[in-house]
Amino acid sequence: MALKKSDLYSSLWRSCDELRGGMDASQYKDYILTLLFVKYVTDKAKTDPSSLIDVPTGGSFDDILALKGDKEIGDKINVIIGALAKANELERVIDLADFNDEEKLGKGKEMQDRLTKLVTIFADLDFKGSRSEGDDLLGDAYEYLMRHFATESGKSKGQFYTPAEVSRILAKVVGIGPHTRQDQTVYDPTCGSGSLLLKVADEAPRGISIYGQEKDNATWALSKMNMILHGNEDAVIAKGDTITSPQFIKGSELRTFDFAVANPPFSTKSWNSGLENEFSRFEYGTPPEKNGDYAFLLHVLKSLKSTGKGAVILPHGVLFRGGKEAVIRKRLLQHGFIKGIIGLPANLFYGTGIPACVVVLDKENASARTGVFMIDASKGFIKDGNKNRLRSQDLHKAVDVFNKQTELPRYARMVPLAEIASSDNDFNLNIPRYVDSSELEDIQDLHAHLHGGIPERDIDALGAYWDAFPSLRSNLFVPTGRDGYSQLTIDVAEVQQRVLASSEFVKFADQIYAQVADWYAPHRPVLAAIDADTKPSALIKTLGDDLLARFRTTPLLDEYAVYEQLMTYWHGVMHDDVFLIMNDGWQTAAAPRKTIEDKDRKITETPDLVVGSGRAASKYKMDLVPPALIIARYFAADQSTVDHLNAAAEETARGIEEYTEEHAVEDGLLEDAMDDGKISKVLVAARLKVAKREEATASEIRALQHLSGLYGDEATAKKSAKDAQVALDTKTLAKYGKLTESDIQQLVLDDKWHATVAAGIAGELQKLTHNLVGRIKQLGERYDSTLEDLETEVDQLSTKFAAHLADMGVK
Template identity: 40%
Template structure:
């Protein structure tokens, strides 16, 4: 079974996080990521001839496992990894870490435990990449990105800049147009990042490029990163994303560019992506701008000494081919700051290189909380460009801990709006160069050109004074009236046509019902839940039912996502980007795992079951005590692709109902027992003597003990005589026994003798039990005894029901397990598509429409109540309240 992305991410992160101890996230990440990289390469290439990497004996992850627990484990790990690096000529290419470093990992047993624990994490059978060798399988690469994101979150402002949030990387990759290039004879497309960090921007951009007949990207990637350790992260990132041929060089890009041409100038690239340090105060180190040999500042001017944003910007312009394209992340200040930066900005605008600007939300990046923008540069046909397309995406995000994060719908809305040059009020606008340069003196501040739509309602003073609802307030719910214009007349009536003042035509309590029962509202809801969804469902069905090893999951979700986006364009209740978000969230949460499993194992994986076992302790190969699965004790199970719930509802509805009835009966009996206990648990309660020490339950042992105690207080002549008979039998005095029987006629009603006529010990004991039962309880204990017996009977009934639940549950589970093994591929496809994927999305859409209608109804009620009382009425109420308070105070004896 292929590794599930979601499981891999959480498994690795939680385990590693526990072992981190006092090591700083910025350093600990290097240890973890090196091990993750080494595990992947070892699994994937060990034993393969002519492979991309050599993994020999003594230089594999298996050798790390053998070193685990040894007193010199740190030294051994260093030697093993060093041998691998030497054999693959990777010395100096990866982060420089030593697993024998007492300053960071502790010393003695602490170091042994920490290093051995890290190895054990990646030794987990769930993390086996031997079966994940298919080209394009990006599970491990995305896991690596996930790790870098998590470490960036914890590294703080000063050390989180090595990672660009993947959501922003994905936007830039799509906006620069790299996906539109074609393979040309003799042409080698190039992609560059001068401030590469961990390489995520380069990788996302390269992922967008078309591939050749071998499935390889047709662009060659080149990166430069100032810090060697971070450059090492990027190199590993390239390899784990099947881009191992990508170059990454270490060094200061502005002072010493690593990529130059044969004439000493900067090498030119077709595409550049970059997220440089914001307002870099050290950009001038190692460089004399006025004598820059690469002539990057010629014709533009020199950036401020303490703010290097335009230094990086101008480096990109110089390194870009004459028809090249770039996407740069820079702080908003570069769009409007004055002095030297204004001079540079106007010079750039004169050349018309800037194609678009996207204003992003604040607090997206891990190194800073300030808002940033994406600037899209396109040199091709720049002289014919008439303006800049701007997007203000600053308000579309979700909170994620102490940071903001772009949602899937935010990403797609930015991309689709930019690609289609769609002008949306308050969101996007095309601004001519004339307007920018002549009317605004080169100021590119996004809010200057795009004013956010204000959906707040101003208070209407006249309505507050005289009453009534102003028409402007009612018109603010245009979304509702657009679906059903007649609703406005149903809910409101016009009292003053001259001033357009309205009042409610119905009670506020009726508003929600009137809206939900409106025929056009119901029709539109049916359209969106039914027709639009069904049309999209039918469009994608063949794609989702023909997944194979050659499919690209990321292309698949891109395609079906665009289809749902376009299909719901006509929806009036739901925003089509909200619907898109439902799909993408479900994809990230679960659906992508399903697709990757099918890609690796086929639809037949739908018949597989994953078991959860009890744990047991045993020694591992190094002699350490570890917890492992006890496969003889299954605790539960779940379908690998199709949940038990789907199987149960589809095939065993009758049996499931019977089981639920038993469970409900048990729950009812439990509540009845609780009620009986609570009613009689007080100081004088009839069950108080059977309570546990805490007084919150009645254990069975306590209950039986108290019943036995009360029964011991029963008395009767029969009980006394049978007890006497038992004593006489023990001493063998049968004559006295016969006399006792003759003297008490009531004893004739009890079976005291064996078949041969002799007295039997077991017969006498059974008779005594019956006699005790038949005996009369003293009146002082009668009510308590009755209550105890009633509780005992109810408890016995629940035990019997619980036993039936357990037996029925076991039989039911056997039926479900058997059914998994019988599923055909056609059945699996049906269950996956109709009962799992589509059922979940349809529920999300239905719930969302209901929420929209509830919100609209609430807004109508809010507007109706806004002017419910006039100012004079409120003043009169205040006067009346004062009179009542004064009167009450006077009655209490206060005067003034």
């Protein structure tokens, strides 16, 4: 039975991290990804005779696996990897990591044990079925490891990886997609480990020709490996400094490409050190000597064909800094090369915490360009550890809005070049000059504070709600008689109930639920047909795009927030479920399995169901069909009985607590039954024997007997609840063996997937209700007390205070 992807990756990372010792993550990644590479090509060669990688005898992962426990394991791994490298002309590419380095891996037994454990981890991975489509185990394992290595590598060493969500934005805004031809080209002049190029390739299902350059030798080798790992063996990855020594040249000019993407190092100070040939890159101006941001931007521009499109990640400073950069910026704008700018949140990247932007270049029809499309996407993110991360909705919204050039208040607008060139702006592109995304000020109304009433200006601001629920406004507010002011028709405490009871709101909520059902119904047969050939990325894209389309015209609800409910569930649970079904089929994926407790791999799973007790207990995981689903559908009455018995047990426990709080105190009837301020069933029984023998007071004996009875009732109630729970657990476990494939699909497709997504979207409906009710209550409470009311209250308090003073004889 296959493990869930998320469990597999987390296990892989924990094991790798545990064996890292004191080595820096930026160095350790070379060992891990080298082994990942060898394992992948070995597995692929077993099932794909046409594989471009030749795995020679003595050069496979199987040969490495045979070295477990060998005293010379490090040296022998080097020999095996060297044989694989030589057979494929990959010397100085896959053999850079020294597996016999005592400083990094330890000496003697320490190295032997560390490498033995490391090799064992990779032995559990199976890439024979890898399809290199971005959905396979390899692609996801690679992405997981790279993200974690970048997180752990520190500020100065994490630049080898561009977050996947940002990479997808770049790929999509330059226009790479299903229509992209295989003979079209994409270029990354600072490709790092190739993560950005790989995400671009994922967006082109028919394939695309890949070119990249990287100056760091180890990172260049990593990029070469990663291209092969992801089925892009033909990718051309050159080595060297892009600015001083560009490797893609045609005659005396730079070679040009259809698309270019880049995430260059920010504000490089020595960018022109050793520069001899400019290749006409700086015809629009030479960047300042101590800041290379525009050097990379101009290099990308020069590397584009006459209709080429590019996207470059740069710090916000390129948008507004003066001097030489201002001159370059002005000339690029005047030539119409800058199509758009997308402002990103701060702390997204692993090499820096500063906010960055995406500058989108487009040479096609540049001379006719009359404006720059600007997006402020800086507020859309989620915290992820010590970094920020774009959510699915943030990515989709930015791409949709940019590609459709849709103007949205406080988010995006087309800014005319005339406005940018005006004397007020002087070609400054700082986004807040043109897109004000700041929070609207909540203006206090002094007249309303003095005389009461709610300003109609504030009520009008809720216009989207009144458009959706036309009669609700008149049900909640009536004019005060003073122009521009209204008052609530009900008490503030009744607002929520009035909104929820509104027939228009009830109808709206029913429509939302119906929309979700209508969206899910046509996809259910496709989901029921999931098998080994399913492409998860295509599956979720179809589901997500349809959900967005259906809610795009729904008033009040943000379609991207609705979309996020699906995508959050997909990334957290549903993708794992699909993976299990693809690998095991419905029946096997739904079968209970014993929990894994592997001390070597640091895995201790929390069981979903425990049958029995103590050492004889059987612990089970139900990855696809949690026990709660079985119980809710088949044993709801049994669960109700268990809940009732548990409530009864809790009630008896409360009775004991109340009785002891009253009598187990100093001078209380149960004082002599306490030991060090505590009382228990054993202490009560012991004291009762003594009390009877010593002929204690009748009231103490009655109190002890009553408490003893309460303890007995509690024990009986707890046993009844436990017995009922055991019976329910046993029935639940047995039910799994009786489920048909149709039963399992009903549980997963309807009770799990559909129900969870529907509940998430219902949560969005609750949020908008909460926002409306909260705002109305805020306004009602804000202007509830007028100046006259406050003066009256002050007079009453003054009179009362004077009376108190008089009572005390003070004049």
